[in-house]
Amino acid sequence: MDAAFAEAMIALLPNLRRYALSLTRRADQADDLVQQTAERAIANAASYDPAQRLEPWLFRIMRNGFIDQTRRQRSAGVQLDVHDMPEALPIDPAPALEARLMLRSVEAAMAELPPEQREILHLVCVEEMTYAETARILNIPPGTVMSRLSRARLALSERLGIR
Amino acid sequence: MSGGTYTAMDGGKDGPMQIDDETLMALADGELDPARAEELRRAIAADPELQSRLHRFEETRRLLSGLRRDQPGEDPLAAMIRASATGTAAPVVPSPTASHAPGPRPVVPPGGTPLAAPVRAPQRSANLNRRPWMAAAASAAIVAIGLGWWEWAGAPAPQGFSPAELAALDSLPSGQVQALDDGGELAMIASFRAKDGALCREYETAQRVVLACREAGGWAARYAAVAEAAGQDYRPASGQGSIDDAIAAIGAAAPMTPEEEAATLRE
Structure with a gap:
C-alpha cells in the first residue's frame, strides 16, 4: 500500500462511517466495522484494481464484513438502535x-x-x-x-x- | 427506438405513455444516456401523471442526499492508515507488486471476503495485528496442513451428525441456541440457498463451525473447522480457506431472511 492509496482511503472514511452506520444502526458496531474494513483494505490493497473506483471496492469489503459479523451474532443482547441515541448521529451546526x-x-x-x-x-x-x-x-x-x-x-x- | 423498456413510447398522442417506474427512476438518477433522457423528458412534459410519478423518484433522491453529512475534523482512523502505508513502504516479503497494481494472486475472491491467503501476506505494522482474526486469517491455511481434524476435535464425523445436530439442522431457527447431549450448546448461525437450490445451514458449537447442506440422502457437511482455544477463530478441517470461502463455493449470496428460512424449513 502506498501513500496515495492511504490518502484516498482516508478521504473516504466519512463515507465508510455513514455506510457502516446505515448497515449496523449502532454507533459502536459501526466504528468496529469501519476499522475492520480499513484493515482488510490495507491487507488486500494489492488486489485493488486502480482502474476501478475505490469507493465501491471499499463498500463491498465493508458489506461482506458486516454480513460475516451478522451471521456470527448469536441471539445478540439488547440491540440499541442509533435512532434512540441522538448523540450517536452526527450533529449539524445549526440547520x-x-x-x-x-x-x-x-x-x-x-x-x-x-x-x-x-x-x-x-x-x-x-x-x-x-x-x-x-x-x-x-x-x-x-x-x-x-x-x-x-x-x-x-x-x-x-x-x-x-x- | 431502442431499448426494451421504452418501446411503448410510440403509442401516439391519444393514450398515456407507457413508461414504467424503473425507467422514470433511472431518469431521476441520471442513469440514462442523454438522448434517451431527452426523449423521455419531452413525453413527461406533456403528461401530468408521469410528472407526479417522476417527482416521487426525484424527491426521494433529493431528501436522501440530505443524509450525506460529514463529521468535522479528521477521522480517528486516518493516522492508523497513514502509519500502515509508511510501514509497508519496505515490504518484508519481496514483492514488486506491493503497490496496488492488480497482483498475480487474487486475494479477494468473487464473494469479496478476503481469503486466508495461501501465500503469507506482507508484514503489516504492529498496530494492525491487534485483531486476532487478522493473524488467524494469515496463518490459518498454513496451520491446517497436516492437522487432522478428527483427532483434534474428537467430535463426530461431519457426515454422521449427532441426533441433536440433525434436529437443529431440521428445525432450529438462525440466531437460536440448542443444548447438545454433551452438555454444550449449538448456535445456528444462518441459512443459505446454494446455487443448486439446496438449503445450507451454518452452525457453531463450542468446538467447531460447520456448513451443512440438505441433499437427497439427508444432511451433508460441506465445511467443518475446529475452534481455537479462544473460541474465536477456526482452523479448517481440510484444505484451505475459511467458512466464507465455503459459503462462496456453494454459490450462496446473502443469508436467508427469517421468513425465507422458516418457509424453507417447513418444506
Missing part, C-alpha cells in the same frame, strides 16, 4: 428547524424500511453509487438493483407522504 425535522422524518422512514431496501437506498441516493457499482457491491444483477431500488423509493415516498 433550519424545518430542514432538521425533514431530515429526522427521512431517517425515521428509512429506519422503518426492510434492511434490504434501506441498504440500496443508502448506496444509490446517499452515497451516489451508480446502478452498476451497486450491483457489484451487493453482488446482485443490475436488473435486481433497479427493481429493488424502485420498490424501496416508492415505499419511502409513501411513508414520507410524497405524491
Whole structure:
C-alpha cells in the first residue's frame, strides 16, 4: 500500500462511517466495522484494481464484513438502535428547524424500511453509487438493483407522504 | 427506438405513455444516456401523471442526499492508515507488486471476503495485528496442513451428525441456541440457498463451525473447522480457506431472511 492509496482511503472514511452506520444502526458496531474494513483494505490493497473506483471496492469489503459479523451474532443482547441515541448521529451546526425535522422524518422512514431496501437506498441516493457499482457491491444483477431500488423509493415516498 | 423498456413510447398522442417506474427512476438518477433522457423528458412534459410519478423518484433522491453529512475534523482512523502505508513502504516479503497494481494472486475472491491467503501476506505494522482474526486469517491455511481434524476435535464425523445436530439442522431457527447431549450448546448461525437450490445451514458449537447442506440422502457437511482455544477463530478441517470461502463455493449470496428460512424449513 502506498501513500496515495492511504490518502484516498482516508478521504473516504466519512463515507465508510455513514455506510457502516446505515448497515449496523449502532454507533459502536459501526466504528468496529469501519476499522475492520480499513484493515482488510490495507491487507488486500494489492488486489485493488486502480482502474476501478475505490469507493465501491471499499463498500463491498465493508458489506461482506458486516454480513460475516451478522451471521456470527448469536441471539445478540439488547440491540440499541442509533435512532434512540441522538448523540450517536452526527450533529449539524445549526440547520433550519424545518430542514432538521425533514431530515429526522427521512431517517425515521428509512429506519422503518426492510434492511434490504434501506441498504440500496443508502448506496444509490446517499452515497451516489451508480446502478452498476451497486450491483457489484451487493453482488446482485443490475436488473435486481433497479427493481429493488424502485420498490424501496416508492415505499419511502409513501411513508414520507410524497405524491 | 431502442431499448426494451421504452418501446411503448410510440403509442401516439391519444393514450398515456407507457413508461414504467424503473425507467422514470433511472431518469431521476441520471442513469440514462442523454438522448434517451431527452426523449423521455419531452413525453413527461406533456403528461401530468408521469410528472407526479417522476417527482416521487426525484424527491426521494433529493431528501436522501440530505443524509450525506460529514463529521468535522479528521477521522480517528486516518493516522492508523497513514502509519500502515509508511510501514509497508519496505515490504518484508519481496514483492514488486506491493503497490496496488492488480497482483498475480487474487486475494479477494468473487464473494469479496478476503481469503486466508495461501501465500503469507506482507508484514503489516504492529498496530494492525491487534485483531486476532487478522493473524488467524494469515496463518490459518498454513496451520491446517497436516492437522487432522478428527483427532483434534474428537467430535463426530461431519457426515454422521449427532441426533441433536440433525434436529437443529431440521428445525432450529438462525440466531437460536440448542443444548447438545454433551452438555454444550449449538448456535445456528444462518441459512443459505446454494446455487443448486439446496438449503445450507451454518452452525457453531463450542468446538467447531460447520456448513451443512440438505441433499437427497439427508444432511451433508460441506465445511467443518475446529475452534481455537479462544473460541474465536477456526482452523479448517481440510484444505484451505475459511467458512466464507465455503459459503462462496456453494454459490450462496446473502443469508436467508427469517421468513425465507422458516418457509424453507417447513418444506
